[in-house]
Amino acid sequence: MTGQIAIAPEERFLDCVHCGLCLTACPTYLTNGMEADSPRGRIYLMRELQAGRIAPTDDIVRHLDLCLGCRACETACPSGVQYGTLIEAARPAIEAIHRRRGLPRITRKAIGGILASPGGQRWLARAARGMPRTALSAIARSPRWPDALRYWAAMAAALPSPWRGALPPVVEPRGPVRADVALLTGCIANTFFGSTNQNAARLLAHAGFRVHIPPASQCCGALLLHLGRRQEAAALAGRTVEALRALPVDPTAVVTTAAGCGAVVREYEALLGDAASAAIGARARDVTSLLAEAAFPTQPTRMDKVVTYHDPCHLAHAQGVRDAPRALLRDIPGLQLVDLFEADICCGSAGTYSATEPAMARQLMLRKIEHILHTGADIVTTPNPGCLLQIRAGLLIRDAPVTAVHPVDLLAAAYLPRAIELI
Numbered sequence: 001m002t003g004q005i006a007i008a009p010e011e012r013f014l015d016c017v018h019c020g021l022c023l024t025a026c027p028t029y030l031t032n033g034m035e036a037d038s039p040r041g042r043i044y045l046m047r048e049l050q051a052g053r054i055a056p057t058d059d060i061v062r063h064l065d066l067c068l069g070c071r072a073c074e075t076a077c078p079s080g081v082q083y084g085t086l087i088e089a090a091r092p093a094i095e096a097i098h099r100r101r102g103l104p105r106i107t108r109k110a111i112g113g114i115l116a117s118p119g120g121q122r123w124l125a126r127a128a129r130g131m132p133r134t135a136l137s138a139i140a141r142s143p144r145w146p147d148a149l150r151y152w153a154a155m156a157a158a159l160p161s162p163w164r165g166a167l168p169p170v171v172e173p174r175g176p177v178r179a180d181v182a183l184l185t186g187c188i189a190n191t192f193f194g195s196t197n198q199n200a201a202r203l204l205a206h207a208g209f210r211v212h213i214p215p216a217s218q219c220c221g222a223l224l225l226h227l228g229r230r231q232e233a234a235a236l237a238g239r240t241v242e243a244l245r246a247l248p249v250d251p252t253a254v255v256t257t258a259a260g261c262g263a264v265v266r267e268y269e270a271l272l273g274d275a276a277s278a279a280i281g282a283r284a285r286d287v288t289s290l291l292a293e294a295a296f297p298t299q300p301t302r303m304d305k306v307v308t309y310h311d312p313c314h315l316a317h318a319q320g321v322r323d324a325p326r327a328l329l330r331d332i333p334g335l336q337l338v339d340l341f342e343a344d345i346c347c348g349s350a351g352t353y354s355a356t357e358p359a360m361a362r363q364l365m366l367r368k369i370e371h372i373l374h375t376g377a378d379i380v381t382t383p384n385p386g387c388l389l390q391i392r393a394g395l396l397i398r399d400a401p402v403t404a405v406h407p408v409d410l411l412a413a414a415y416l417p418r419a420i421e422l423i
Contacts, residue, residue, distance in 0.1 A: 005049055005056070005093040008086055013047040015081045016040055022073035022083075027346045027364050028066050036063040039073035039083050046090050056098045064090060066360060068350040069226065070313035075344070084318065085270070091228030104356070108227055111352050116219040116236065121191050125162035128192070133157050141399045151362045154393035155354065163194025171201045171211040175297065178208035181290070182244055182251040184265070187219040189258045193385045199412035200257050200287045206416060207294035212251060214243040220256075221271065222264040226351035233264075234271050241268065241277050253285045257408060259315035259384040260351050262286050266319060286315055288383050288407055292324035300414035302334040307410070308377040309337065310368065310391065311344040312384035325383055325407050332414045340380075341371045347394075349386035361390070369394035372402060381407045 022039040023029050029038040036045065042064055048054040064087070071084040100108065114120035133156075139145050140154035167185065181204060185197045201211045220240050221233035244254060256262040262284050264271075269278035307329060315321045322344075329337050348354055348364030368391065372380050380395075380402055382388060391404045 005090075005097060007046055007050045007089045007093050010047075010050075012082065012086060013043055013050075015079055016043045016077075016083075017079055018044075019078070021078060022076045025072040025076035025345075027068055027070060027072070027348075028360060030345070031360065031363050031367075034063075037066055039077075039081075042067055043081070043083070043086065046086055049090075049094075056094055061094055061098050064094065066357060068313070068346050068348075068353050068364075070346040070350060071317040072313060072344060072346070075317045088225065088230075091226075092230040095228040107356055108352075111355055112224055112227055112229060112232070115188060115223045115352070116221075116232070118187075118218065121187055125191050128159050128162055131156055131159070137396060140393070140396045147362065148358065150397055151358055151365075151393070154396045155389065158389055158392035158396055160192045162191055165194055165198060167194075167198060167201055167213045169213055169215065171205045171213070173205045173208045173210060175208060177210045178294065179252040180210045180212060180249045181253040181255050181285075182212045182214060182247060183255045183257075183287075184220060184240070184261060185213060186256070186258055186261050187223070189261070189385045193257070193388075193406065196257055196385075196406045196408050199416070200255070200408045202416055203291060203296075203408060203411055204255065204287070204294075206298070207291060207296055209290075209294070211255075212247050212249065214240075214247065218243075220261045220264055222260045223352055225264060225271075226353070227356075230271075237264070237268055237271050237277070240265070241272065241280055244280055245276060252283065253290055254280055254283045255285050255287050255290055257287050257383065257406065258386070259286060259312035259319070260386060263314035263318035286319060286321050286324070286383060288325040288328060289319075289321045291411070292327050296415050298415060300332045300411075303332050303410070303414055304334040305379050306336045306338060306375075306377045307379045307381055308340040308372060308375040309343065309407075310340060310347060310372075310380060310382040310387060312382055312387050313344070313346050313350065315383060316344045325381075328411060329381070329407060332410070335410075335414075338375045338377055340375055342368075347382075347387050347390045349384070349390035351386060354386070354390055365390050365394040366397070369398050369400065373398065373400055377402060379403045379405060379410070381405050381410055383407050 035041040136157035221237035224233040265284040268281040347368040348361035354361040
């Protein structure tokens with residue numbers, strides 16, 4: 001059998017010595033215990049596919065599809081295997097030669113058409129406004145319904161009402177300007193978590209940053225990249241780069257409130273391969289990381305709550321940001337931050353994964369919820385919209401009295417005096 005697809009140079013596969021230290025970090029291996037659903041197993045499959053020793057059958061592709069792309073294996077790996085680069089290269093290569101059939105094909109096409117386009121976002125917002133949330137919540141909570149139906153009902157009911165506000169082109173600080181930064185508002189994050197973007201802009205301004213908002217809210221390319229549609233993702237990334245370059249200033253940081261978006265922007269150079277994208281990728285910062293380095297001019301108000309924190313995969317593993325959000329939360333008087341077991345194990349959201357692989361996503365979601373409930377926390381916080389939606393759905397299924405919020409919204413409640421307004 002001859003080689004069929006090109007994924008990566010052979011030496012990149014050989015970086016993996018198959019030691020197995022990644023196994024306990026891999027969510028799908030923890031769930032089903034199959035070697036082919038572990039990082040080293042998938043590396044073996046990718047290498048064999050590239051060499052042409054196995055064919056891209058439905059079963060082989062299925063093992064690769066089940067990878068969340070969470071990159072927890074990279075954190076665990078002592079050999080520095082660049083697994084994320086390998087799986088992201090494999091996906092478009094497979095899409096080019098493997099024809100999906102039935103519902104998986106329809107689902108992937110629909111996701112790409114809806115989530116990554118302005119028209120699709122508008123359609124989704126209209127649909128969300130018309131959802132019978134009370135009935136959906138009742139279905140999600142009731143064990144009388146099939147698990148799959150309860151999952152989808154919970155996901156729909158957990159979706160926030162579309163945000164109707166708008167951010168101005170510039171949000172000015174009241175005092176001296178520390179630096180000029182750009183805030184990427186995104187697609188899903190802007191449509192359904194726009195108030196979080198608003199709070200992020202206000203907090204940044206409160207900390208002394210002049211915040212510039214690129215004029216066109218759009219997908220950064222992350223969602224299509226998850227689906228293996230690399231060329232289309234690159235086109236969206238290119239538009240994002242151009243929107244940032246069109247700003248009246250050259251921002252010192254490109255800030256995101258969605259961990260998945262931030263991870264992709266950091267890798268724009270690999271996606272686009274030019275100097276402008278490299279410069280922007282080097283400046284990508286999660287909002288919590290930047291705020292942790294700043295000093296707020298006011299003292300936070302007291303917040304007597306027990307809070308636990310979930311690490312988004314693409315913040316902890318892809319960007320290496322773990323301490324900053326926790327440090328910000330610990331600075332709030334009265335707030336008790338409690339540890340979450342398996343805090344950096346994926347909740348099952350993983351970009352488009354919760355829609356393309358709902359069965360596995362549901363198992364990981366419920367595993368995460370059990371750990372959250374065990375903490376006794378009033379609030380679970382995580383700086384990624386996809387994780388928030390997934391966790392809110394799981395809490396709804398369990399009918400649990402726990403609130404899931406973005407840390408930016410907690411910080412806004414603690415730090416922002418009412419006099420601070422968007423100007």
